[in-house]
Amino acid sequence: MFKVGDKVACPPHGVGVIEGTEEREVGGRKVVYLRISLVGKNMSILIPEAAAETSGIRHILSEEEIAEIFEFLSETPTNISEKWTVRHRLNVDRLRTGDIKELATVVRNLSFRAKDKDLSYSEKRMFEEAFSKLSEEIALSLGEPVKKIKQRIRKILKEVQK
Structure with missing residues (x-):
C-alpha cells in the first residue's frame, strides 16, 4: 500500500512523491484519491486510492x-x-x-x-x-x-x- 511521502513511479507520467489524499464525490460516492506531485514538472496527478495497486504505480527503485x-x-x-x-x-x-x-x-x-x-x-x-x-x-x-x-x-x- 502507498502512503504520504512515498516516492513512486507513475507510468507514463514519470516519478513523483505522494503529497496527500483528497476525498471527492463521484457519481454520488465518496472516492479517496492519492495526490502525486510529479518531479521536474509543475503538476500533480490524482489516482484513486482503491486502484493504486492496479494502475501501474510502483515504488521507485532501491x-x-x-x-x-x-x-x-x-x-x-x-x-x-x-x-x-x-x-x-x-x-x-x-x-x-x-x-x-x-x-x-x-x-x-x-x-x-x-x-x-x-x-x-x-x-x-x-x-x-x-x-x-x-x-x-x-x-x-x-x-x-x-x-x-x-x-x-x-x-x-x-x-x-x-
Missing part, C-alpha cells in the same frame, strides 16, 4: 535495483532488428509496460544502435523520453541531481563495446 540497472546498461545488446518498423513496435511495447528493465532496454538498445547509424527522428525522441524517465527515477531514489545521473548513464552507455 539501491540494489539501481546497481542491477547500471550493470544491465553496460551489457552489449543482442538481436536488435535492422527493420525500423519492428524496432519501433518493440520499443513502443516496452515503454507501455512501465517496467524499469524494459525502459532500460530501450535506452541501451537505441544508444547502441546510434553508434553505427543515425537514429530516426521518432527513435531519437523515444530515446530522450526513456533516458529522462530512467534518469529521473534513479536521481529521486538516490537523492542526487538528475544532471549527475544523466552523465553517469551516458558514461556507461559510451563504454559499451561493439
Whole structure:
C-alpha cells in the first residue's frame, strides 16, 4: 500500500512523491484519491486510492535495483532488428509496460544502435523520453541531481563495446 511521502513511479507520467489524499464525490460516492506531485514538472496527478495497486504505480527503485540497472546498461545488446518498423513496435511495447528493465532496454538498445547509424527522428525522441524517465527515477531514489545521473548513464552507455 502507498502512503504520504512515498516516492513512486507513475507510468507514463514519470516519478513523483505522494503529497496527500483528497476525498471527492463521484457519481454520488465518496472516492479517496492519492495526490502525486510529479518531479521536474509543475503538476500533480490524482489516482484513486482503491486502484493504486492496479494502475501501474510502483515504488521507485532501491539501491540494489539501481546497481542491477547500471550493470544491465553496460551489457552489449543482442538481436536488435535492422527493420525500423519492428524496432519501433518493440520499443513502443516496452515503454507501455512501465517496467524499469524494459525502459532500460530501450535506452541501451537505441544508444547502441546510434553508434553505427543515425537514429530516426521518432527513435531519437523515444530515446530522450526513456533516458529522462530512467534518469529521473534513479536521481529521486538516490537523492542526487538528475544532471549527475544523466552523465553517469551516458558514461556507461559510451563504454559499451561493439
